[in-house]
Amino acid sequence: MAIQNLTFVIMTNDHLVIFDGVCNLCNGTINFIIRRDRKKKFSFTTSQSGAGHDILKQHGLLSADQSTVVYVKNGVPYIKSKAVLNILKDLGYCWNFFYILIVVPPFIRDFMYGIIARNRYRVFGKRESCMVPDSELMDRFLK
Numbered sequence: 492m493a494i495q496n497l498t499f500v501i502m503t504n505d506h507l508v509i510f511d512g513v514c515n516l517c518n519g520t521i522n523f524i525i526r527r528d529r530k531k532k533f534s535f536t537t538s539q540s541g542a543g544h545d546i547l548k549q550h551g552l553l554s555a556d557q558s559t560v561v562y563v564k565n566g567v568p569y570i571k572s573k574a575v576l577n578i579l580k581d582l583g584y585c586w587n588f589f590y591i592l593i594v595v596p597p598f599i600r601d602f603m604y605g606i607i608a609r610n611r612y613r614v615f616g617k618r619e620s621c622m623v624p625d626s627e628l629m630d631r632f633l634k
Contacts, residue, residue, distance in 0.1 A: 505532070506581055507633070508574075509546060509561040512537030512621025516611045517560065525628065527582050534631045537621045542633035558608040571608075572600035 508524065510517040524533055536543040538561070547553045550568040552561060562574035569577050573593075580590040592600065624632045 505565050506534065507546070507563040508533055508535050508578065509538050509543045509563065510535065511558065511560075512539050513618045514611055514615070515618060516607075516615040518618070519615070520560070524578065524582065525631075527584070527586065531631065532581070533578075534633060535624075536633035539621055540634055558611070559604075572597065572604045575604070576600075 508521065510521055512518070521535055524535075536546070538544070538547060544553070546563060547561065550561075550563070552568060552570065559570045560574045560578075562569045562578050564577060564581070576590050576593050579586045581587075
């Protein structure tokens with residue numbers, strides 16, 4: 492039953508962002524996406540949630556570094572800098588301009604991403620619990 496529900500979740504969420512729900516930087520980034528996602532194509536879940544855990548497990552990313560954002564687009568997971576660049580690309584408008592950074596070798600992009608990820612709690616802080624979306628946004632968050 493859980494596998495069927497998971498398949499349904501992935502198939503109905505072509506632009507799913509999985510993020511660290513207690514990270515202030517991550518929450519700020521999600522709010523950034525929500526404000527600019529005029530077509531409301533993105534959906535979200537935290538890596539701490541049941542849905543997030545199941546999706547990460549399905550893609551073999553549970554043992555991966557949990558300090559990374561995961562972007563599942565049409566069933567294909569992207570992590571670290573590639574996830575961020577694909578999110579910006581799919582936001583459209585002027586944000587897709589940043590996708591040009593995809594030409595930077597991944598080891599350089601991910602090195603820079605790693606510096607930010609390792610220091611995110613120290614610089615931006617941490618919440619006691621995951622964010623709770625308001626009723627207007629609830630349908631865009633998986634539990």
